[in-house]
Amino acid sequence: MGRSPCCEKAHTNKGAWTKEEDDRLIAYIRARGEGCWRSLPKAAGLLRCGKSCRLRWINYLRPDLKRGNFTEDEDELIIKLHSLLGNKWSLIAARLPGRTDNEIKNYWNTHIRRKLLNRGVDPLTHKQLNESTGRHVASAICCNGVNYEGNKEDSNYDIKNPNEFINKDDDDEMKKIPDLNLDLRISPPTEPIMSSSMNKSKSKSKNNGNGYDFLGLESGFLDFRSLEMK
DNA sequence: AATTTGTTCAACCGCACACGA
DNA sequence: CTCGTGTGCGGTTGAACAAAT
Incomplete structure (x- = not known):
């Protein structure tokens, strides 16, 4: 029924991000840069969908945020x-x-x-x-x-x-x-x-x-x- | 002090678009 | 040109907190 999910949702975390997840995401992006959001979670060892990672980075973790x-x-x-x-x-x-x-x-x-x-x-x-x-x-x-x-x-x-x-x-x-x-x-x-x-x-x-x-x-x-x- | 109501904001969802095959 | 995939956007939700009763 309806569209297929944007990404594999089984075994993904939802809701508020933990400090550990934040740290993993920051560390990964510092090392590899932004982009390839779909494959990022797996590569970074995060149980999140790519969209969620992107949003977290853009809205909260990016260093240039005021x-x-x-x-x-x-x-x-x-x-x-x-x-x-x-x-x-x-x-x-x-x-x-x-x-x-x-x-x-x-x-x-x-x-x-x-x-x-x-x-x-x-x-x-x-x-x-x-x-x-x-x-x-x-x-x-x-x-x-x-x-x-x-x-x-x-x-x-x-x-x-x-x-x-x-x-x-x-x-x-x-x-x-x-x-x-x-x-x-x-x-x-x-x-x-x-x-x-x-x-x-x-x-x-x-x-x-x-x-x-x-x-x-x-x-x-x-x-x-x-x-x-x- | 307990409960209700209102506010804020991080995060999610689904759609649209861009792009490459 | 069409199709599939990835990404970005805007609307919405709901948890957490604050204020009012």
């Missing part, structure tokens, strides 16, 4: 990039050094979405809720399971009259980012950069001087300044 809280700048960058790219978490992550798509996705769902709603912005459309259709307003509020009328943090939000939404802190914050024009586009990248960056998976694993070209700072393609405002 752990810890997101900064205000990162928040704003994520919001801006999401308005451009939608739920393309991997593309957004590529522009945030040391952050993973999974981390950003989680952060979006737990923090930023709420933050935007507090500002009266629909996280789906990035438009003011009062500019959205009634359906959008309803979905943004109801489907996120957030009750604004009962939320202390959202005391400035009048659900009956989003036009009246005022938040001094957010107003100050908007002054810090006056260029947050959500009607954005990305200027066409130059050819060689485009080909290297868009040729994602393969080039990524082979671009292995010391890992990834986060932010595209080396290539220049992903430089935030290349985001062009209308």
Whole structure:
């Protein structure tokens, strides 16, 4: 019934990784490098499927990961990039050094979405809720399971009259980012950069001087300044 | 102190795509 | 061109923890 499993699941561990498994994976990748995820578990002596190993490495074990809280700048960058790219978490992550798509996705769902709603912005459309259709307003509020009328943090939000939404802190914050024009586009990248960056998976694993070209700072393609405002 | 409810985030799942045979 | 395989992505789940009752 259904598809066959992505890999041999008999005799594979699931759930949280142990310290020992982490150590084995790190040691193996240090010695052999990334790639060949399907065969890696066996070679590394891990009872995990390749996908699980890849995810663990990318999201947690990679040495270039920046752990810890997101900064205000990162928040704003994520919001801006999401308005451009939608739920393309991997593309957004590529522009945030040391952050993973999974981390950003989680952060979006737990923090930023709420933050935007507090500002009266629909996280789906990035438009003011009062500019959205009634359906959008309803979905943004109801489907996120957030009750604004009962939320202390959202005391400035009048659900009956989003036009009246005022938040001094957010107003100050908007002054810090006056260029947050959500009607954005990305200027066409130059050819060689485009080909290297868009040729994602393969080039990524082979671009292995010391890992990834986060932010595209080396290539220049992903430089935030290349985001062009209308 | 015990229980319930809410939140966070690591990990899983299935699909889509790229690529080589 | 088709098919099989490997990889990456985005959505979802659920365990662990925190806060509220």
